Amino acid sequence: xxxxxxxxxxxxxxxxxxxxxxxxxxxxxxxxxxxxxxxxxxxxxxxxxxxxxxxxxxxxxxxxxxxxxxxxxxxxxxxxxxxxxxxxxxxxxxxxxxxxxxxxxxxxxxxxxxxxx
Amino acid sequence: xxxxxxxxxxxxxxxxxxxxxxxxxxxxxxxxxxxxxxxxxxxxxxxxxxxxxxxxxxxxxxxxxxxxxxxxxxxxxxxxxxxxxxxxxxxxxxxxxxxxxxxxxxxxxxx
Numbered sequence: 001x002x003x004x005x006x007x008x009x010x011x012x013x014x015x016x017x018x019x020x021x022x023x024x025x026x027x028x029x030x031x032x033x034x035x036x037x038x039x040x041x042x043x044x045x046x047x048x049x050x051x052x053x054x055x056x057x058x059x060x061x062x063x064x065x066x067x068x069x070x071x072x073x074x075x076x077x078x079x080x081x082x083x084x085x086x087x088x089x090x091x092x093x094x095x096x097x098x099x100x101x102x103x104x105x106x107x108x109x110x111x112x113x114x115x116x117x
Numbered sequence: 118x119x120x121x122x123x124x125x126x127x128x129x130x131x132x133x134x135x136x137x138x139x140x141x142x143x144x145x146x147x148x149x150x151x152x153x154x155x156x157x158x159x160x161x162x163x164x165x166x167x168x169x170x171x172x173x174x175x176x177x178x179x180x181x182x183x184x185x186x187x188x189x190x191x192x193x194x195x196x197x198x199x200x201x202x203x204x205x206x207x208x209x210x211x212x213x214x215x216x217x218x219x220x221x222x223x224x225x226x227x228x
Contacts, residue, residue, distance in 0.1 A: 044222040045219040102150070103167050105152075
């Protein structure tokens with residue numbers, strides 16, 4: 001069965017950096033695009049970024065463009081999100097999610113990122 | 118402010134039916150498939166409906182989806198207390214700022 005396990009969350013000061021990882025299993029990782037989606041405390045879902053199956057194209061939400069970088073290592077079945085210049089408003093649970101023809105069909109359990117001094 | 122518009126809340130009694138609307142535009146719902154997700158308290162979202170009206174394996178037929186033009190609707194019949202959750206619609210947006218977009222979420226209360 002599909003499993004997506006995020007890691008790397010924690011507390012970071014404003015202006016700091018953090019790298020999230022997502023270990024994928026139960027499907028052919030190298031054949032599917034992948035997303036990061038976040039959810040601020042008590043708020044709705046906000047899409048963050050998408051990467052095609054081969055890493056050839058990447059898309060970002062305007063709110064993170066220029067600060068966050070999505071990447072993947074198909075040899076390790078792992079998705080990454082490098083987050084720089086973090087702000088208080090980036091505080092959220094970050095979900096890794098599998099793409100199915102531009103729809104999300106599986107979600108990880110999420111990892112909490114808290115930006116605070 | 119979300120790209121897709123959903124009502125903040127809906128409610129109905131056990132056994133009844135409820136519908137949740139999701140309104141968008143030609144750059145998103147109008148030209149792409151719509152998905153629906155259920156998020157139970159404290160858990161990750163789960164796919165309920167994909168390709169506008171298809172149910173993944175294991176999702177009961179009490180849940181249904183439809184799409185017309187730039188709007189979509191989730192229907193839930195035979196409401197159960199376990200259906201109390203937040204529901205989100207989602208789709209791809211093909212505009213200049215391409216990416217996945219979601220509705221603001223609808224809180225379902227089963228009275």
